[in-house]
Amino acid sequence: MKKGLLIGLGALVLLIIIFGLMLQGSYNELVRLDQETETRWAQVQNVYQRRADLVPNLVATVKGYAAHEREVLQEVTESRSRVGSVQLSPDMLNNPAAFQRFQEAQGALSTALSRLLLVVERYPELKANQNFLELQSQLEGTENRIAVERKRFNEAAQAYNTRVRQFPTNLIAGFFGFHPRLYFQAAPGTERAPTVDFSS
């Protein structure tokens, strides 16, 4: 009789321990994924900043050869300054309006830059300029980095979101206030900025 009680008590304690460990595991998993999306987001912002930093130099170089392409140059400069004013901190990653503003501002700069690179085609001297070539390859490299970091952020955010929504983690997530995050959504084929081929 007494032995049975002891066994029952032991089993109960064991169950509580197991439950506690499970809870702890889920919680820590959420914290880790949450932290990772923030790290990834910081990387995304880094590479966008890197692109923005290239623009003034690029504009100055192009101006030296194609000063009368005023419209395109102005578009680039304006979208560059707009990008600077639309920053998005990690805690705003679940604010759709802010996220869209961010994406639109960066998208406008992408469009302006690819237009600029198209215009440049008409200026063989500029295309032969070593400084311009360096800037151009840096810009291409940075666009590629943006694609990479966006993809990594999306992967992190999706892993996090899945965890937040899955049963039974969603109960823990709800209790501790973990909310799903937004990620970049692009129609297939538009994830990459359009590339301009200069070789032909």
Next chain:
Amino acid sequence: MRTLVTLILLFTSSVPLAALEVPSLRSRVTDQADLLSPEQEAQLESKLAEFEQQESTQIAVLIIPSLEGEVLEDFSHRAASQWQLGQKGRDNGALLLVALQERRVRIEVGYGLEPKLTDALSRRIIDQEIVPRFQQGNFFEGIDAGITAMMGAVRGTYAPLSTRDKAPQFPSPLIPLFLFLLWSLFWSRRSRRSRSLRRRSGHLHAEDVWMMGGPRYPGSFGGGFRSGGGFSGGGGSFGGGGASGRW
């Protein structure tokens, strides 16, 4: 852990998974298009191996017959990341990718090499060293000149690693267990406080780092990736640096 995340991604990812498979890494020169003779491969291989001995930088060459519709930069980044070229923490790896049918070539540069092998320099290596030779059909010479230039760009940047290829190991399996117990105790006391703190400051706490194995490469504790052959990546990561070209 990583496999779990990968699995989750597999089933939830809205990004279509790429079709072209990255070949498994067996040697520094992977020629899937039979572009080079075995002697030429061996020659490049030994050159790259010697370079790695000296500089700890891992450079690999991948030649594929076709991209099969995939974007060059996507595939290149995927291959370099999967192979984990470069030493962990130093990220000093680079990949020279040649896609025969599309006549495209790319140099993919690891995070740690970006300051030396810059985008502009990679582009110049492609334009000046590789493309002219490829255009004449001299593929071996082009690749040879390309990796020679890449090595030249890197040389002097990294001292040889004395403890190369040795991932830090716990002396006893009991220690992680002990750490885990300690950490669980620690967690149960601190969890609420540390989370609110972290939210505000954005700083990593000891337990997070422990969980993630370092801020930039979550979950990738090197190792785990040892094919039977003679060469394997050291755990380096890639951020999309480098340049692409066509011939």
